[in-house]
Amino acid sequence: MQKDHAGLQPIVQLTGVSKTYRLGQTVVEALRTVDLTLARREFTAIIGPSGSGKSTLLSIIGCIDTPDRGRVLIDNIDTSRLSDNALSDLRNEKIGFIFQSFNLVPVLTVYENIELPLLINDTIARAEHHARIMTALRDVGMETYSTNLPDQLSGGQRQRVAIARALVQSPTLVLADEPTANLDSVNTHKIIDLMLDLNQKIGTSFLFSTHDEKLIDRVSRVIRIQDGSIST
Amino acid sequence: MRGLFKIALRNLMRSKRRTAATGMAIALGFAGFLIIGGFYERVARLLEVYTVYPLTSGHLQVYRRDGLRLAQITPTTHALDGEDLGIIKTAVQQMENVEFSGGRILGEGFVSNGCTMVPFIAIATEPRINRAIRDHPLVKRWLGTLMMVGKGRDIAAYDPVIGPIAITPGMGRMLSKDLVYDQVPTGRPLVPLGDCQSPASRNALALDANVQLVAAAWDGIFSTTDAEIVTRTAAGQTDLENTLVVAPLSLLQSLYHTEGATSYSVWLKDPSKLKQDLALLQGLLQRTGRTYEIFQWDDERINPYYVGQMKFMAVLFTFLAGVASLVIMFSIFNSATIAVIERTKEIGMFRAIGFRRAYVERLFVVEFFLLCLFALLAGVLLGTVGALIINHLNLAYEPPSIAVPLTIVIVPSWKSALAGTIIITGATLFASFSVARKACRQQITHILNQAHR
Ligand SMILES: Nc1ncnc2c1ncn2[C@@H]1O[C@H](COP(=O)(O)OP(=O)(O)OP(=O)(O)O)[C@@H](O)[C@H]1O
Ligand SMILES: [Mg+2]
Numbered sequence: 080m081q082k083d084h085a086g087l088q089p090i091v092q093l094t095g096v097s098k099t100y101r102l103g104q105t106v107v108e109a110l111r112t113v114d115l116t117l118a119r120r121e122f123t124a125i126i127g128p129s130g131s132g133k134s135t136l137l138s139i140i141g142c143i144d145t146p147d148r149g150r151v152l153i154d155n156i157d158t159s160r161l162s163d164n165a166l167s168d169l170r171n172e173k174i175g176f177i178f179q180s181f182n183l184v185p186v187l188t189v190y191e192n193i194e195l196p197l198l199i200n201d202t203i204a205r206a207e208h209h210a211r212i213m214t215a216l217r218d219v220g221m222e223t224y225s226t227n228l229p230d231q232l233s234g235g236q237r238q239r240v241a242i243a244r245a246l247v248q249s250p251t252l253v254l255a256d257e258p259t260a261n262l263d264s265v266n267t268h269k270i271i272d273l274m275l276d277l278n279q280k281i282g283t284s285f286l287f288s289t290h291d292e293k294l295i296d297r298v299s300r301v302i303r304i305q306d307g308s309i310s311t
Numbered sequence: 312m313r314g315l316f317k318i319a320l321r322n323l324m325r326s327k328r329r330t331a332a333t334g335m336a337i338a339l340g341f342a343g344f345l346i347i348g349g350f351y352e353r354v355a356r357l358l359e360v361y362t363v364y365p366l367t368s369g370h371l372q373v374y375r376r377d378g379l380r381l382a383q384i385t386p387t388t389h390a391l392d393g394e395d396l397g398i399i400k401t402a403v404q405q406m407e408n409v410e411f412s413g414g415r416i417l418g419e420g421f422v423s424n425g426c427t428m429v430p431f432i433a434i435a436t437e438p439r440i441n442r443a444i445r446d447h448p449l450v451k452r453w454l455g456t457l458m459m460v461g462k463g464r465d466i467a468a469y470d471p472v473i474g475p476i477a478i479t480p481g482m483g484r485m486l487s488k489d490l491v492y493d494q495v496p497t498g499r500p501l502v503p504l505g506d507c508q509s510p511a512s513r514n515a516l517a518l519d520a521n522v523q524l525v526a527a528a529w530d531g532i533f534s535t536t537d538a539e540i541v542t543r544t545a546a547g548q549t550d551l552e553n554t555l556v557v558a559p560l561s562l563l564q565s566l567y568h569t570e571g572a573t574s575y576s577v578w579l580k581d582p583s584k585l586k587q588d589l590a591l592l593q594g595l596l597q598r599t600g601r602t603y604e605i606f607q608w609d610d611e612r613i614n615p616y617y618v619g620q621m622k623f624m625a626v627l628f629t630f631l632a633g634v635a636s637l638v639i640m641f642s643i644f645n646s647a648t649i650a651v652i653e654r655t656k657e658i659g660m661f662r663a664i665g666f667r668r669a670y671v672e673r674l675f676v677v678e679f680f681l682l683c684l685f686a687l688l689a690g691v692l693l694g695t696v697g698a699l700i701i702n703h704l705n706l707a708y709e710p711p712s713i714a715v716p717l718t719i720v721i722v723p724s725w726k727s728a729l730a731g732t733i734i735i736t737g738a739t740l741f742a743s744f745s746v747a748r749k750a751c752r753q754q755i756t757h758i759l760n761q762a763h764r
Contacts, residue, residue, distance in 0.1 A: 134756075138755075138756045141663065143662070143663050143754075143755035143756055143759070144754065144755065144756040163667070163668060164667050164668075164669075167662070167665050167666065167667045167668075168665060168667075169665075170663065170664065170665040171664060171665020171666075172665070174665075175664075176660075176663045176664055178660065178663075178759075180656070182656060182657070182659075182660040184318070184657060184660075185325070186318070186321035186322055186324070186325045187318065187321065191314075191317075194314070195314075195661075195664060196664050196665060198314040199665055199666055199667070199670060200665075244664070245664075
């Protein structure tokens, strides 16, 4: 079993992961026998051109998609053996998601959106919820907006709320698929700063995808992906 | 479960117009259900009360064995004789749930005014039973003016010695008898009819209320008796419109030369115990050593008219209810499908952050359940208002084979409300669940990507 420098189990281990899409006659190999290990507390970027397989890789790591071949271990749990409900619970407890288009629920306030993952989390006591939500709000600097609805916020603010939602149940890993693609360059840097900050402060692993080469120097580890194959 | 209702409610508020449209469809459907059900209830109760009381069927009817089929053909062997009436009466007296009871003759013959003869079908019971039926709260409540006699008083008000009978207006016309007994001045000498073809005899006919009943008596001999038309009766159904005669039992007994009757009717205080009382009476009669047959009032063999009407009503009601349910189900399907399409991305997000399939499905089911609940409440209001308006309008209609016009009255019935609630709620749960389930069965990445495009 591989161990990282802190002597802990890695949070993600992919071995020989492949994913193929068929659209009529054309066969697209989105991932070709990918081996990848992510350590705890790591801040990693996946960089690659459009169509290189970034989203596919993140979906498989995030257990919202399954590989055709290969093994996926999350926190040393073999996900291929899990039922749909067990996978749901695993995602809820261990993984936070940040989406390119924020995906906030428009009818819920900022506070209620952040509360969502807690509603279905049995491992966190109800009494803790409020404190956790407030901490997450403060972490992303949105504490004064708790009663606002998403459409009363700017894009950058919405993504902050989404980050707070991804962090509120203290996941070990946060996955972000092009979290800054819908933001201007000022907001892009603010969001990356924020994620770096939080990575330092709470030690959650971050894995985010981008095709923006300018962001490379800001992260501790870069994974390059091209035609479904990665080079670290 | 926490948060579910909040999210569901907020989502309902999100698309107010669609929520209102779907809610309205459900509410209108339910209101229609209540009104149709209320009308069904009214007609069902009317027919039931009409059959049991004015038609003197009673709740239970006792015949001699094969009497139902043969009492009128071979009365000497198949009708009840005087002894039978005594035996049955004694047995019935031991039953607690009996309100009243007595012999009943169903007989045929002719009524003559001295010039013309028309056939009749007569129903006869004891005057005390006629009185009890006339004053019965159920008759007052459900038949009201329907059974109201035109002129004069009902036959129970007269001394049986004069032979008081009630005839239908149709028969009155055929016999040229406009007057009833009370309208004829006492002591007026009878006018000889003379030549029946002359106008003078017509006038003479119309001067009194006197007729003769002619029939083959049960002993086979032709028999006749005098009778006075004391009032008019509504036939209640078309095939009796020109032929029905209501008479006191003693009058028909003397006409048919018998001390017995065709059957013996028993009216119960609490008709819900019909089955127990049927069994009880069966037991009591078995001990008498004679064989009788007992029928329930809703048995097709003794009241085919009632049973036929109810079957027709049930088919009609089921059909309408089915159409209403289908319309409701389609509108919920439609609304739920749009909601799911609109929120596909949201479903993907919910699933990604760890909501189980069942939870997301429940989110939609609860949303539409709440909508259904509000709509049902609105439907009750609409239905009540609709019923009040319809009842207020006093709409008259003439149902097939009922001779008198009925006013359309909607009688709220908890049964149809319950049936409607169950059907509509079931349709809502089914429609919303199946739509949400279909969305939730898809690959999460598929749902998430679909929304990007
Ligand atoms: N559902 C699908 N059906 C068919 N082909 C797919 C599907 N999803 C992805 N692909 C293909 O797989 C390859 C990898 O796609 P993926 O979305 O992972 O790329 P990406 O690196 O995220 O691209 P982008 O930067 O444009 O988001 C592409 O060639 C794409 O066309
Ligand atoms: Mg992508």
